[in-house]
Amino acid sequence: MLIIKNLKASIGGKSILKGITLEVKPGEIHAIMGPNGSGKSTLAAVLAGREFVEVNEGTVLYQGKNLLGMAAEDRAKEGIFLGFQYPIEIPGVSMVNFMKTAVNEHRKHKGLDPLSASDFLKMMREKKEMVEIDSKLANRSVNEGFSGGEKKKNEIFQMAMLEPSLAILDETDSGLDIDALRVVANGVNKLKRSDNSFIVITHYQRLLDYIVPDVVHVLYDGRIVKTAGKELALELEEKGYDWIKREVENNVIA
Amino acid sequence: MNGKSEITEKYLALFKENIDRISAISSPYINSFREAAYEKFSELGIPTKKNEEYKYTNLNIFFDHDYKNYFIPEEADFVKAEEFRCDVTDLDTHGIVLLNGFYPTINEKLRQLPSGVWIGSLNEAAAKFPALLEKHYGKYAKSETDGLIHLNTAMASDGVFVYVPEGVTLSKPVQVVNLVQSDEDMFNQHRNLIIVEKNAEFSIIICDHTLSPKKFLTNAVTEVFVGENAHFDLIRVQNEHNAACKITHTFIHQEKNSVASSNNMTLHGGLIRNSTYHYLGGEGAESNSYGLFLADKWQHVDNFVNVDHAFPKCTSNQLFKGVLDDMSTGAFNGRILVRPDAQGTLAYQKNNNILLTDDAKMDTKPQLEIYADDVKCSHGATIGQLDGEALFYLQSRGINKREARLMLMFGFAHEVIQNIKIEALRERMDNLVMQRLKGELSRCASCMVKCG
Numbered sequence: 233m234l235i236i237k238n239l240k241a242s243i244g245g246k247s248i249l250k251g252i253t254l255e256v257k258p259g260e261i262h263a264i265m266g267p268n269g270s271g272k273s274t275l276a277a278v279l280a281g282r283e284f285v286e287v288n289e290g291t292v293l294y295q296g297k298n299l300l301g302m303a304a305e306d307r308a309k310e311g312i313f314l315g316f317q318y319p320i321e322i323p324g325v326s327m328v329n330f331m332k333t334a335v336n337e338h339r340k341h342k343g344l345d346p347l348s349a350s351d352f353l354k355m356m357r358e359k360k361e362m363v364e365i366d367s368k369l370a371n372r373s374v375n376e377g378f379s380g381g382e383k384k385k386n387e388i389f390q391m392a393m394l395e396p397s398l399a400i401l402d403e404t405d406s407g408l409d410i411d412a413l414r415v416v417a418n419g420v421n422k423l424k425r426s427d428n429s430f431i432v433i434t435h436y437q438r439l440l441d442y443i444v445p446d447v448v449h450v451l452y453d454g455r456i457v458k459t460a461g462k463e464l465a466l467e468l469e470e471k472g473y474d475w476i477k478r479e480v481e482n483n484v485i486a
Numbered sequence: 487m488n489g490k491s492e493i494t495e496k497y498l499a500l501f502k503e504n505i506d507r508i509s510a511i512s513s514p515y516i517n518s519f520r521e522a523a524y525e526k527f528s529e530l531g532i533p534t535k536k537n538e539e540y541k542y543t544n545l546n547i548f549f550d551h552d553y554k555n556y557f558i559p560e561e562a563d564f565v566k567a568e569e570f571r572c573d574v575t576d577l578d579t580h581g582i583v584l585l586n587g588f589y590p591t592i593n594e595k596l597r598q599l600p601s602g603v604w605i606g607s608l609n610e611a612a613a614k615f616p617a618l619l620e621k622h623y624g625k626y627a628k629s630e631t632d633g634l635i636h637l638n639t640a641m642a643s644d645g646v647f648v649y650v651p652e653g654v655t656l657s658k659p660v661q662v663v664n665l666v667q668s669d670e671d672m673f674n675q676h677r678n679l680i681i682v683e684k685n686a687e688f689s690i691i692i693c694d695h696t697l698s699p700k701k702f703l704t705n706a707v708t709e710v711f712v713g714e715n716a717h718f719d720l721i722r723v724q725n726e727h728n729a730a731c732k733i734t735h736t737f738i739h740q741e742k743n744s745v746a747s748s749n750n751m752t753l754h755g756g757l758i759r760n761s762t763y764h765y766l767g768g769e770g771a772e773s774n775s776y777g778l779f780l781a782d783k784w785q786h787v788d789n790f791v792n793v794d795h796a797f798p799k800c801t802s803n804q805l806f807k808g809v810l811d812d813m814s815t816g817a818f819n820g821r822i823l824v825r826p827d828a829q830g831t832l833a834y835q836k837n838n839n840i841l842l843t844d845d846a847k848m849d850t851k852p853q854l855e856i857y858a859d860d861v862k863c864s865h866g867a868t869i870g871q872l873d874g875e876a877l878f879y880l881q882s883r884g885i886n887k888r889e890a891r892l893m894l895m896f897g898f899a900h901e902v903i904q905n906i907k908i909e910a911l912r913e914r915m916d917n918l919v920m921q922r923l924k925g926e927l928s929r930c931a932s933c934m935v936k937c938g
Contacts (some may be wrong), residue, residue: 280882303887305885313882320878322894323901324899324904325880325897330880334880338884373897394883
């Protein structure tokens with residue numbers, strides 16, 4: 233699905249990612265954890281195609297294609313979805329119009345005809361039920377006046393609408409109460425299939441009580457310093473990140 | 487020279503040359519204002535950039551031009567006007583056509599609608615309803631700073647008259663189609679008077695069109711009286727070619743507990759200046775002033791708003807937005823005056839603008855003068871580019887950059903359009919704005935002007 237090799241990236245000349253190597257296979261859920269400032273969101277930004285991040289070295293292959301050469305919208309149409317840490321409010325653009333345009337762009341890319349208005353509304357209804365979203369979201373402007381929890385639920389709803397092959401959720405759990413957290417996690421679990429993959433970026437282990445990862449990576453200072461199974465998340469929850477930092481520093485000295 | 491500019495002299499001379507012809511076809515009451523207005527215009531002159539209210543707008547390019555005579559209609563002129571039909575088919579209105587500021591003569595000049603509402607020619611109404619004219623004409627359009635208002639009073643003789651008697655609700659709006667058409671460059675002025683009495687409800691749509699590609703200058707004044715507890719809506723749709731200059735001055739006088747809204751939708755036009763004056767002249771009145779403009783090439787759009795809170799517990803809202811492309815320029819000047827007695831005032835103002843190029847330019851000037859202490863006022867102005875974060879958000883869902891930009895601009899504009907209460911018109915505006923943003927022409931289909 234996704235093969236990242238020795239990825240180095242910087243923002244405004246400051247080196248953030250210092251050589252990341254990572255492989256995600258179809259059907260897998262990867263969790264990327266790490267302390268603040270370790271480069272988690274930058275990694276998500278590179279994968280989604282944000283222009284403010286400069287890639288200096290390395291390759292990213294997505295389904296065998298060079299991901300870094302693609303525009304953000306093309307990545308989306310190829311099946312990559314980014315769940316935003318801070319979803320953007322867009323006054324005047326209705327959720328219906330937004331999603332209809334996005335879904336039809338995806339369909340066009342696949343050589344399908346646009347959905348009729350009634351089919352589209354039916355799809356919206358089904359997906360809303362699937363991810364347990366309040367129906368009122370749809371008639372409003374994109375994220376405008378949404379609470380923090382509503383915004384994150386809306387990300388999951390959009391994910392359900394677009395059915396990505398690879399979803400990257402950037403700290404979708406931050407600032408959520410337990411109910412919203414459950415909605416987010418249930419959404420992921422319902423959408424998970426044997427042929428799609430998830431990268432769940434999180435600071436806390438909490439989300440991983442609901443979404444069980446196949447692999448857990450710890451990102452620290454722009455590198456993946458530890459990779460293990462789901463038990464690593466529990467260890468981090470218990471012991472914090474300090475022991476990892478010490479381990480890394482000792483290795484550097486050694 | 488006596489300190490007056492050459493351009494002002496030109497219009498003083500125009501008055502002298504035409505005043506006999508104009509007076510001959512006008513009602514005596516309207517004529518009785520001319521001499522004093524002439525004097526006032528002579529004193530104030532054509533506004534220049536030295537006038538604080540016109541600081542960002544250079545009128546000279548349109549005023550310093552020799553227009554072929556001052557328009558006074560002949561029968562034949564109105565045949566064309568009669569042929570004009572608005573193509574918004576599901577827009578159900580009582581229609582009025584004005585040609586170059588005059589009411590077509592081949593129709594009934596003044597007609598009565600069900601429930602006792604009168605619409606038609608102002609000049610005709612002056613003869614038929616002298617008491618109404620005496621009560622309202624020239625009572626609200628006042629200015630110590632803007633000579634153009636006086637130039638209009640000095641020379642205008644016709645326009646639209648509407649009278650909505652006490653307690654009457656007109657369910658269908660009145661639609662005025664303002665046509666400007668001539669084979670020669672032309673200057674024209676018209677004058678509208680709208681009277682909405684106590685407990686009445688009324689909305690009016692004014693569509694400004696130009697129908698021939700000549701140089702046109704229009705200087706129009708509209709006076710509106712909104713009685714106690716009455717509701718009034720004005721929607722102006724401006725769709726003119728690049729060689730046309732439209733200057734409108736709208737005075738809305740509100741009594742106690744009345745609600746009035748004005749919405750200026752400027753889609754196209756060479757130079758547009760809309761001055762809207764809201765006078766909150768009774769406790770509990772509410773006024774809303776909205777505006778949206780889309781400008782490109784060398785177009786210039788200037789919105790001037792003056793909200794006068796003269797009584798306690800009144801509310802006012804201003805929302806003006808502009809999208810500027812190419813080397814177009816725009817200005818917004820929003821004044822809120824809260825007089826000493828106007829306690830409990832709520833007054834809001836918002837002006838947001840998007841510049842699509844480095845060459846486009848926007849000037850915005852909020853102006854708050856508050857002389858009461860129990861007042862809640864807010865204002866905010868922004869001039870910027872499209873929000874890069876929002877753009878990326880849309881792109882990250884698979885929407886290409888061009889489409890994403892369009893969606894953002896449309897969303898930006900829709901915030902103003904959504905205040906139009908007439909559904910068919912709101913949809914049409916959404917449509918026209920979308921076409922305009924896509925770079926397709928946005929004029930109504932029946933417009934014949936082929937402008938660039």
